[in-house]
Amino acid sequence: MTSYALEIRDLWVTFNHVPILEDINLSIQEHTCVGILGPNGAGKTTLLKVILGLIPPTRGEVLIFGEPPLVARRRGNLIGYLPQRPLSHPGFPVTVLDVVLMGRYGRLGLGRRVRREDREVALGQLRRLGILHLADRSIGEISGGEQQRVFIARALALKPRLLILDEPTISLDACSQDELYDIVRDLKEELGLTVIMVSHDIGAVATQVDDIICLNRRVHVHQPPPIGRLALENTFGCKVEYLFHGEIPHRVVKVHEGRDD
Amino acid sequence: MTEALSLGFFQRALLAGVLLSVLCGILAVFVLLRRMAFIGVGISHSAFGGVALGLLLGLDPLWSGISFAVTVALLIEWARERGKLEEDAAIGILFASAMALGVLFLHLSGTYNVDVFGFLFGNILAVGRRQVVEIAVVTLGVLGVVAAFYKELVFLSFDEEMAWVSGVPVKALRYLFLVLLALVILMAMYLVGIILVSALLVIPGAIARNLSRHLTAMLWVSVGAAVCATLGGLFLSYYLDWPSGATVVLGLSLMFFLSQVSRSWFPPERD
Numbered sequence: 236m237t238s239y240a241l242e243i244r245d246l247w248v249t250f251n252h253v254p255i256l257e258d259i260n261l262s263i264q265e266h267t268c269v270g271i272l273g274p275n276g277a278g279k280t281t282l283l284k285v286i287l288g289l290i291p292p293t294r295g296e297v298l299i300f301g302e303p304p305l306v307a308r309r310r311g312n313l314i315g316y317l318p319q320r321p322l323s324h325p326g327f328p329v330t331v332l333d334v335v336l337m338g339r340y341g342r343l344g345l346g347r348r349v350r351r352e353d354r355e356v357a358l359g360q361l362r363r364l365g366i367l368h369l370a371d372r373s374i375g376e377i378s379g380g381e382q383q384r385v386f387i388a389r390a391l392a393l394k395p396r397l398l399i400l401d402e403p404t405i406s407l408d409a410c411s412q413d414e415l416y417d418i419v420r421d422l423k424e425e426l427g428l429t430v431i432m433v434s435h436d437i438g439a440v441a442t443q444v445d446d447i448i449c450l451n452r453r454v455h456v457h458q459p460p461p462i463g464r465l466a467l468e469n470t471f472g473c474k475v476e477y478l479f480h481g482e483i484p485h486r487v488v489k490v491h492e493g494r495d496d
Numbered sequence: 497m498t499e500a501l502s503l504g505f506f507q508r509a510l511l512a513g514v515l516l517s518v519l520c521g522i523l524a525v526f527v528l529l530r531r532m533a534f535i536g537v538g539i540s541h542s543a544f545g546g547v548a549l550g551l552l553l554g555l556d557p558l559w560s561g562i563s564f565a566v567t568v569a570l571l572i573e574w575a576r577e578r579g580k581l582e583e584d585a586a587i588g589i590l591f592a593s594a595m596a597l598g599v600l601f602l603h604l605s606g607t608y609n610v611d612v613f614g615f616l617f618g619n620i621l622a623v624g625r626r627q628v629v630e631i632a633v634v635t636l637g638v639l640g641v642v643a644a645f646y647k648e649l650v651f652l653s654f655d656e657e658m659a660w661v662s663g664v665p666v667k668a669l670r671y672l673f674l675v676l677l678a679l680v681i682l683m684a685m686y687l688v689g690i691i692l693v694s695a696l697l698v699i700p701g702a703i704a705r706n707l708s709r710h711l712t713a714m715l716w717v718s719v720g721a722a723v724c725a726t727l728g729g730l731f732l733s734y735y736l737d738w739p740s741g742a743t744v745v746l747g748l749s750l751m752f753f754l755s756q757v758s759r760s761w762f763p764p765e766r767d
Contacts, residue, residue, distance in 0.1 A: 287661050311663040318658060327529065327654055328711045337651045341663030346644045373709055393662070 238300075240265045240397050240429035241286065246295035248281055255281045257452050259295070265396075268423050268430040270444035272437055277451040279433045280319065283401055286431075287316060300396060311341030315390030319401040322382055325375045331385050332370040335360055338392030353392075360388035364418065380411035387418065391426075398422070400432045404439065416443045500734050505621055509740070512623045513726040515635045516684050520696035521719030522642060523680060525711070526673065528701030529653040535572060535674070536697040538587035540681045540690045542568040542594035544615055547685075548601035558630075558682065565678040568594055573674055577667070617741040618689025620730070634683045638676050645669060650711065692741040696722055699748040706755035721751055 239262050246259040256278045263269050273279050284290040285297055288304030299307040299314065307313045315338070335357040336349055343353065361367045364384040369377055374385065383403065390398060400419065404412040420443065423430050434440045441447060448454055500506050527536050546564020550557035568590050575586040642649065651659040652669055660666040677697075684693040704718035729744030736743075 289657065289660065308661065308663055314661070316658070316661050318655075321655070321658070323655055324529070324653075328705075328709055328714050329650070329654065330710065333650075333711070334654070337647075337654065337658070338662065340647055340651055340659075343647075345648060345665070349647065 238265050239263060239298075240267075240300060241431070242296075242298040242301075243286075244296045244298075246285065246297060247293045248278070248285060248290060249293045254452065256285070259454050261448065261454055263429060263431065263446075265429050266423075266427055267445045268420070268432065268443070269446045269448060270440040271431060271433045271448045271450055272435065272440060273450035274435065279435075279450055280401060282450060283316075283399055283431075283433060286399065287314060308341075312393050313396055315393060315395030315398045317383075317386050317390050317398075317400045317403055319405065321386040322374065327374060329374055330371050331361070331366070331374055331377065332357060334374050334385055335388045335392050338389035342393055356394070357388070357392050360391045361385075363391070363422075364388050379406050380408075380414070383407060383411070383415060384418070387422075391422070395428070397429045397431065400430070402434055403432065404434065404436065412439065419443070500731065505623070506730075506734065508623045508625065508628050509620045509730055510727065512628050512631050513620055513688070513730055513744075514723055515628075515631050516680075516688065517696065517700075517722035517726040518719050519635050519638055519680055520684065520693070521700045521722035522639070522715055523677060524697050524699070524701030524722070525704060525715050525718045526649055526653060526701075527677070527697050528705055530673075532677075533698045534584055534587050535569070536677060536681065537694045538572065538591040539565050539569050539674075539678050540685055540693045540697075541591040543678075543682050543685050544690060545594035545596075545598035545601065546682075547615065548598035548605070552601040552605035561685070562679060562682045564594070565682050566675055569674040569678040570671065573671060614689070615685070616690050617739055618685065618692055620688045620740050631683055634679060638680055641672070641676060645672070649673065688744070689741045692745055695745040695748055699745075699752050700725075703748075703752050703755045706752075706759040721748070725751060 241261065241263040243259050243261040246256060246261075247254065248256040259282070271279055271282065281290060285292055286299065286304060288308045297304055302310075302313075332354075336353060338360075339349065339353040339356065343349065358367065358370065361370055364387060366381055366384050366388070369381060369385070374382065377385070383406070387400075387403075398419075403419070404415055407415060416439065419430060419432065422428060430444075432440060432444060501510075527533055543561045543565040545568075546561035547557040549555075549564060550560030553560070572583065572586050572590060575581040576583045581589075648659070648664045648669055651662070651664055652666060652673075656666055681693050681697070684696065688696075700718040700722040701714075703721045704714040704716075708714045708717045725747040726744050729747045730740055732738065732747070733740040733743040
């Protein structure tokens with residue numbers, strides 16, 4: 236029996252009667268690396284937020300390792316998450332180590348202090364990502380690429396089984412982008428993780444993942460391993476031009492008939 | 497100095513002032529990091545309505561004030577959470593309305609001998625024995641709660657969404673922090689006045705932000721600044737016969753100004 240890291244059945248999300256996600260059905264096997272691609276406004280971040288439990292589905296069901304998102308959240312050790320803009324307060328007075336330790340808080344529970352064991356896990360993740368020497372630096376004063384590693388270390392500090400990365404390379408230069416993809420691939424192999432990576436950067440992602448999910452309110456899955464731009468364009472027809480070259484992104488938003496709003 | 501220290505009322509003022517400074521110094525750091533300065537100001541001004549309501553209905557103004565301030569705080573949070581109203585607009589509306597209600601209640605109660613100016617700037621020199629005990633109890637309680645949820649409060653201030661995803665009960669803690677804030681504000685307002693408590697909840701944190709780079713240091717600097725300003729202000733006001741609350745606030749403002757200058761002249765070094 237194959238076990239699934241993520242199963243989504245008949246998922247709909249609407250805001251003010253406007254559908255953001257429509258009829259999503261998706262199963263992601265454990266130990267795979269999946270890229271979610273789509274233009275701006277396709278609902279990529281919304282899909283992640285539903286998976287994380289931040290947004291309740293309007294209809295349908297989401298299961299993370301067989302459990303609903305809110306149960307998975309309470310466990311605190313299933314999903315490691317790298318948000319799109321992880322540093323909302325650039326001058327926040329905490330060190331790199333403090334930030335990574337935050338990844339342990341959910342597991343620790345309310346009112347419990349950070350133990351030596353947590354500190355060791357955090358330092359271990361910093362070492363793994365090659366930034367142990369930054370542990371005592373303020374989070375705001377290191378480079379964007381280093382920060383990205385810190386936040387990956389935080390996501391790993393809770394020892395997750397599923398790693399979710401929202402546009403991990405968006406603020407990085409080409410060189411750091413390659414480094415980041417290498418890191419993610421190594422982590423996946425080493426820790427047996429399932430990885431979901433959201434991006435609008437089709438070229439880079441297509442070479443890095445096992446499966447690609449194209450999302451534009453609805454889902455198109457491309458299997459199996461890596462497909463090139465051509466295959467993608469065949470699947471999407473001419474729309475892919477709009478989709479990924481971003482000339483007029485809203486043009487691709489196809490209005491589906493029979494919507495009951 | 498010994499002359500002032502031998503006076504019972506001055507001793508009580510010092511004790512109450514120091515306790516409040518410690519409390520406000522710690523909360524001020526979170527208020528600053530969570531960008532809640534305006535909420536503090538809003539709650540403290542709203543509390544005036546509650547105190548006036550207490551006078552009108554013949555209740556203990558302390559308790560009516562606390563319930564009123566907590567209600568306003570929760571209303572602000574509720575409006576924000578529902579997304580119906582921007583937070584700053586909610587605060588602006590609620591606090592103006594609450595103060596207007598306060599003036600109306602005072603008028604209706606017919607107690608014209610109430611010192612409205614005293615509510616604004618307080619009179620810490622008039623603090624009684626019972627109030628010192630009350631403030632000590634509140635100080636211990638609030639510090640206990642902050643200590644128990646310290647790591648969660650820090651995470652919440654750093655990144656609310658991420659804290660939620662990590663399993664931190666964000667909503668409950670937001671409300672809890674507001675209740676703490678309302679409680680401290682009310683306690684403090686009764687003693688030192690609306691203006692002083694607003695100042696104590698913002699300026700020490702801002703001074704600490706200028707002078708320190710790590711949260712732990714920031715908490716110490718903030719508490720230190722609040723305590724120094726309170727002690728200095730009280731002694732100065734005694735010898736110069738200045739209004740005590742205003743002297744403390746001016747001391748804090750001066751310290752903030754100096755910290756701002758020192759930051760631009762000597763920016764914190766990288767290590």
